[in-house]
Amino acid sequence: MERIGFFAGSFDPPTHGHLALVRRALHVVDRLCVGVGRNADKQGWIPVDARIELLKSMVPERVDVIAFEGLAVAAAQAAGATLLVRGLRNAADLDSEMPMALANEELAPGLETIMLVAAPGVSHVSSRLVREIHRSGGDVSAFVPPEIVKYLESHPPS
Amino acid sequence: MERIGFFAGSFDPPTHGHLALVRRALHVVDRLCVGVGRNADKQGWIPVDARIELLKSMVPERVDVIAFEGLAVAAAQAAGATLLVRGLRNAADLDSEMPMALANEELAPGLETIMLVAAPGVSHVSSRLVREIHRSGGDVSAFVPPEIVKYLESHPPS
């Protein structure tokens, strides 16, 4: 039976950190579903549909990319996943991920959360950092794949 | 002489975590005053007055529930409290609670802050988590008392 993982996030924008985690997760699951959360109230930096197209152009085989609304656990179950995949960069991450994992266990008892350690070279990279550097006029090419750099050149976020 | 504790918060909404902490605090103080902060600028999720009514219907004996504006230490002193009661769930909590405790000591030298460890089964529960799950259409009945579930059904927050 195929083991499917679900990796939920905003991916606004996708970073080297996200892609490194996707590659790690593929060592653990047969198929990974990357879920981009759509939030009716917040438009975000890059439109959700563009994020999804960008992710699709970057992820390796065995990875699907979808949008989802509402609870990540509901989207994971709809995608047939039995594992929620999360990345850990430092203790602050754990302090926010741990309550979420325990809450998700109560919301969806069959789903198990697995945490993977961020790779050393990308453990300081976050979407927020990328947005801040870009807003300040900095060069983000060390933190995101070339597809994102190219997209940001032609579609400057507000 | 009666020992009175003050437990300040938003309680938006009250959770199993809050009630567990109230029960713990009653082992330490003779009387506990639960103070719901009223913020002129932010309306919150559930109206302050409704939070207070809900809390009043749930707390055990020896507990008062009041609204307060301004500094928690001033409200505590006005309520005759000599102890500020806080809950600790993890290291992130401590890193925000510790500066507040030290600042409160300078603002109100007579008031001592005591920290109580969150009970294991509820240490992942927070009001923010409840709001997020409810907004995403999830079932929050594992995290809040039945009174809150019932209230949310009849008064869906925006």
Next chain:
Amino acid sequence: MERIGFFAGSFDPPTHGHLALVRRALHVVDRLCVGVGRNADKQGWIPVDARIELLKSMVPERVDVIAFEGLAVAAAQAAGATLLVRGLRNAADLDSEMPMALANEELAPGLETIMLVAAPGVSHVSSRLVREIHRSGGDVSAFVPPEIVKYLESHPPS
């Protein structure tokens, strides 16, 4: 293809925390190998062979229990495992587990470390705590399975 996980530790003694983690890991892997580290220099509290017999009597199906010497990654590879399973109780755990995971990645590139959150009711339980309580004459039955309580009664550790 069968997915095998390796869960290394001292298990001196096995606790409710260890067993809860074993049950969680079985949601992620097809088969779990529990490896009890044998240390030529340190005799430990309960003899390694007794720990192995006790664990064997307690673990559910799909779990093997073995002794190992030397590197955990080498033992994991010898057992055919592709995943190292670790438990996380708090930020202090992460600060020690994270360097180990990154080092193990350099020592055995094919092996992925997955971290599972400790269940709320047992996140405070550790073998060291059990040893300390037992040495001080306390009752450890809240922290370890009945098999261990019984063993400790008939084989009091030094």
Next chain:
Amino acid sequence: MERIGFFAGSFDPPTHGHLALVRRALHVVDRLCVGVGRNADKQGWIPVDARIELLKSMVPERVDVIAFEGLAVAAAQAAGATLLVRGLRNAADLDSEMPMALANEELAPGLETIMLVAAPGVSHVSSRLVREIHRSGGDVSAFVPPEIVKYLESHPPS
């Protein structure tokens, strides 16, 4: 009814940090019992009896100093205490204190653990630090009361 707190530790040696915590605890309890753990296997740096005499000469009114063996919760109950008092200096402290508090709750349901924040000027002081500085020939008078400085001059620890 008198509220009694129990503050267990090694106090090897007592420091400014311990005394600051004692003073804080006296805002919360009517009487404080300071329990110096006696460990049959470890002799310590300063003999337990000397630590007790030194503490007795330093603590304010409403504080008793006793030796205890075995579990701190048992000693606390024997002393009539309903509160266990602990100090928190940083996140590392919490990660070790939190499991102990939860375990003590299972061992002695009636006893509540309260944590008090270390005062800013002494939050870096620990007995281990004092021992290390003294062993290295440093001056420890900034970290311990004058009684301890005097004792160490006349009774150099090994």
Next chain:
Amino acid sequence: MERIGFFAGSFDPPTHGHLALVRRALHVVDRLCVGVGRNADKQGWIPVDARIELLKSMVPERVDVIAFEGLAVAAAQAAGATLLVRGLRNAADLDSEMPMALANEELAPGLETIMLVAAPGVSHVSSRLVREIHRSGGDVSAFVPPEIVKYLESHPPS
């Protein structure tokens, strides 16, 4: 050759903590440039120009105060700095400072980030705390220099 450090922040308002860090930094560098970030989108609590004038009136010799827009590393390089100076109050600070230091290293390879520990008496002080206390009608004179107290009296922030 003169060694110049750059200390970037919002300083909204400047606190005893900021000034203590400036004094520490002057033990490490020959000249310190304090950079007040100007954010086109956010007006802040006290106007940037007022913050700069207040800082100029308070800093010791060998310190310059400037406004900057965009990346802190770019402003640091423009100011001739080779060191970025940061303060650390607790583990939460490190978890946010560490990624920034590693990102800044990629953005400006010649600039080194040095972290200085906050002094004990001010490690709980932050601009946010000061704003919150002032908004709640509290007295902030224990947390900020007298110049700030005076300014706030004559220029009450919204």
Next chain:
Amino acid sequence: MERIGFFAGSFDPPTHGHLALVRRALHVVDRLCVGVGRNADKQGWIPVDARIELLKSMVPERVDVIAFEGLAVAAAQAAGATLLVRGLRNAADLDSEMPMALANEELAPGLETIMLVAAPGVSHVSSRLVREIHRSGGDVSAFVPPEIVKYLESHPPS
């Protein structure tokens, strides 16, 4: 005037992490003195004199390597240093380094402690990890310079 830093440690053995920190420190100081602590009671893994010879063969220009006994601050002052250099890998490091920095400030008011963030690729490397891997028969060449690998081959530690 020359700015001298002091970097104290056991360096048992020296690792890639130590050397990366030395290179970083040379961006901050004119000259760095690496102090290898000699402990009369503990012999260590590699003899102190061998550690010093190995370090001398590996460090870049502008770095001295010495042995010291007693307090690091006393050795730093004897070496003419005005800065103590420390590395930070994670929050656990900070929780042990921060009290030491504050204590050293009281012991030697003129000396300032500066903390440098460990480089991403080596932030998981520690001497203890190297010793454990080597003892378990693992290959440590990913964690230490080739000089150390060669030394360990010809001088196997006990």
